[in-house]
Amino acid sequence: MPGESALPPTDARRSDAGARGEQLTLEGLPTVRRRRRTRAEGVVLATELPVARVCIDLPPPHLDHPFEYAVPAALADQALPGVRVKVRFGRQDVDAYVLERVTEAEHDGELVPLRRVVDGLPVVTPQVARLARATADRWAGTLADVLRLAVPPRHARVEGEVPSSDERAPEPVPAPAASAWADHRGGPAFLTHVTAGGAPRAVWTALPGEPGRGWPDAIAQAVVAARLGARGALVVLPDARDVDRVLAALAAAGVPRWTPGTSGGAVRLTADEGPAARYRAFLAALRGHASVVVGTRASAFAPVADLGLVVCWDDGDPLHAEPRAPYPHTREVLALRSELERCAFLVGGFARTVEAQALVEHGWAHEVAADRRQVRARTARVRALTTTELAREGPAAAARLPTPAWRAIRERLADGPVLVQVPRAGYVPAVACGRCRAAARCGTCHGPLGLAKADGTPTCGWCGRLAADWRCTECGGATLRSVRIGSQRTAEELGRAFPGITVRVSGRATGGVLAEVPDRPAVVVATVGAEPVTPAGYAAAVLLDAAVATAGSSLGVLPDALRRWLGAAALVRPASDGGVVLLVGDAEERATQALVRWDPVGLASRELAERGTLGLPPAVRLAAVQGSREAVLAVVERVTVPDLEVLGPVPVPGTGDLTPDVRTVLRVPRAGGTVLARALAASLAVRSARREGGTLTVQLDPQDLR
Known part of the structure; x- marks a missing residue:
């Protein structure tokens, strides 16, 4: 008010502070942050670290940050970082993970106490928590979504089967071996670096090889190198068949399967084994009993103690891409993990993805590959049967199985099984009007019609309705002709062409995937990715409908087609033993030539250069x-x-x-x-x-x- 005397603002603060007995402050200096009290009405709190910061297991993105809860004294010894807890959120009890315990809260008000601890087991280790956060940030996702991928559902009965810290048998020490890497430039040096405790990064182009020198053996020997350095290893593969092959190679290399009461073995971490087996393997890795984890996509987050090596095999396989938000890719998750935990990184396959080539050309990883002499010595002879190549055959050149392919199958059957790869499953998955060639469509949903057997009724591939009285909407015709031929129809045709010869079909949609076939004369018809192995290798392979593989419009159609072809060609004996691979059809020229030369690196390098010019990923x-x-x-x-x-x-x-x-x-x-x-x-x-x-x-x- 006018006429009243007033102290300057600084003096006013000093006078007020002195009356309360608090530390005086000077104008212009930051004030000391007062320590907030953690309160929870009617609850006795923990004396040490009474605040828990938790990740709420709820999907909304605006909840993707830590929430603070008070830790009751009764839960102080159980609510440790990484454990599952129940918390009150709004009007419901929700699941959450404790991320950390701190002394004081950021929140000014009263904190809600934790409701209860679910099991007291720290299922989210600090390393996995950092990896999950980095994964969520890289793919614009939430931490809760990533942890849902990383941590399998709890199985209470299994927790009592895996001891927490009981006495265990001494860990076996595997013997060093590097025979599968001897023909690869940089391979032995990579293993030496891993054994010494280093963190090298390598992109590996594998070669076919007999048992003891194949890709599962090479991976097993890389794992042995990590174990010799007293570190753990993580191997992520596309499917369960590959997991079983690597586990068998590990057992042969001196790393047996883990069983309760042992230490240092390998566990199989896949979803197809069921919740109990999956959680048992997860606990074995979490508690340090198993030093090696071999699994499929979600095992990239497995809690391996003292991790020294991460491996991703066949990174171009679509099974490595997570179909759930935030859609991370195994290769990129393991690359993040390699940086965060300073462990060795190895990504490999018979083919080379453009993304892996980018890692090499950007200097993030080194290349491990064989020279041309070794490539020629260990691969089959590849021949492309294009229309130009078959011009002298006349009208027979238009046949789906031209005469040279038929002749090669007949001749090579005397030496062992012959593989026939087809791009589609089923009998005739697509049909067209026999008069005007227009695609046959369902009258209800306009989906494509197909045949499940020779005398079957056309069925819609979308809604499943039968089209018994189908007529073409273009010309009114009622006859149908095949447009696409599947594995079952192919097997039927080959059975008629080679009477007395066993014909086997392998595919997820045709009775199941065969893991292995014997070394006896047989024709094995398999869809892409379902090719069974045979101990001595196939005598020959015929890759049908090559034009279909490169006819798509997706970004990686050419590298993916080459990856599929090389996956089948790698199962064939080398040219020195008579192995031959025939590619039938007019596929895209660059992919065809890369297969004939067995040069996946060249195709990947050219693709990467083109994408850089066009502004496409991974540029x-x-x-x-x-x-x-x-x-x-x-x-x-x-x-x-x-x-x-x-x-x-x-x-x-x-x-x-x-x-x-x-x-x-x-x-x-x-x-x-x-x-x-x-x-x-x-x-x-x-x-x-x-x-x-x-x-x-x-x-x-x-x-x-x-």
Whole structure:
């Protein structure tokens, strides 16, 4: 008020502070942060580290941050970092993981206490927690989504079967071996570095080899190198058949399967074994009983103690791409883990993916490959039967199984089994009008019609309805002709062509995948990825419908086609033993020549150079935002990062006739990928908090972008 005397602001603060007996402060200096008290009404709290920061197991992106809860004294010894707990969130009890315990809270108000500890077992180790956070950040996901992939569901009965720290048998020490790596430049040096405790990174182009020199043996010997250095190893493979082959090679190399009461063995961590077996293997690794984990995609997060080596085999296989949010890829997860835990990294296959080639050309990893002399000595002779090659055959050149292929099968059957690879399963998966050749479509949903057997009724591949009275909408014709021929029809035709010869069919949709066939004359018809092995190798292989493999429009169609062909060709005996591979059809020339020369590195290098020129991954980072138009536009509008290109939105075919989904592609330079992921995560958090409508999926680095 006018006429009143007043102290200057600084003096006023001093006077007030002195009255309360607090530390005086000087104007212009930051004030000392007062220590907050952790309170929870009616609950006695832990005397040490009374605040738990937890990850709530709920999917909304705006909840992707730690929440603070008070730790009751009764739970102080159990609510340790990494354990599962139950917490009150809103009006419900939800699952959560304790991330850390701290002395004081960031929250100013009263904290809610933890409800209970689920099992007291720290299932999320600090290393896995860091990896899960890095994975979520790289793919614009949430920590809860990644932990759902990393930690298998609890199986209470199994927890009592795996001892926590009981006395165990002494760990066996495997003998060093490097015979499978001797023909690869840089292979023995890689093993030496791993044994010495180093963290080398290698991209490995494998060669076919007899038992003892094949790719499972090479992986087993790399694991032995890590074990000789007193470190653990993690091997991630596409499917269960590959897992079994590597486990057999490990047993032969001196790393047996882990059993309760032993130490240092290898465990099989796959989902197909069931919840109990999977959780048992997870606990064995978590508690340090098993030093080696061999598994499929989700095992990339396995809690291996003292991790010294991570291996990804056949990284181009689509099974390595996680189909659930945030859609991480095994190769990239293991690369992150290699950096975070400073362990060796090995990615390999018969083919070379463009992404793996980028690791080499950017200097992040070194190449391990054989020279041309070794490639020629250990691979089969490859011949491409194109229309140009078959021109002298006349009309027979148009046959699905031309005369040279038929002749090769007949001649090589005397020496052992012959593999026939087909790109499709079923009998006749697609038919067309016999008069005008228009594709036969279902009258209800417009899906493609196919035949399950020779005298069967056309069936829709989408809705499953029978089309007994089908007529062509173009010309009115009622006859059908085959457009695509599957493995069952191929086996039927080969059985008629080679009477008295056993014909076996291998495929997920045709009675099951065969793991192995004997070394006896037989024709083995297999779909891509379902080729069984044979101990001495196939006498020959015929790769049918080559044009189909390279006819797609996806980004990696050529490297993927070559990977499929090489996977089959690697099962054939070397040319010195009469092994021959025939590629039938007019496939894309670059992929065909890469197979004939057995040069996957050359194709991958050219593809990488072209993608760099065109601004395609992995030279850039892409994000595909797909869903209803309003949702896509709202999310994309909030993403503002440097050098951002917005492509779209464009309608997505097959997502609705009246209001189809749209897709927008966001593109930034490679160096801006982290910023793009962070901006997308923030936009998704806003969408979640505002409860914006519509459907939406966001995928960074999509594998099947078309």
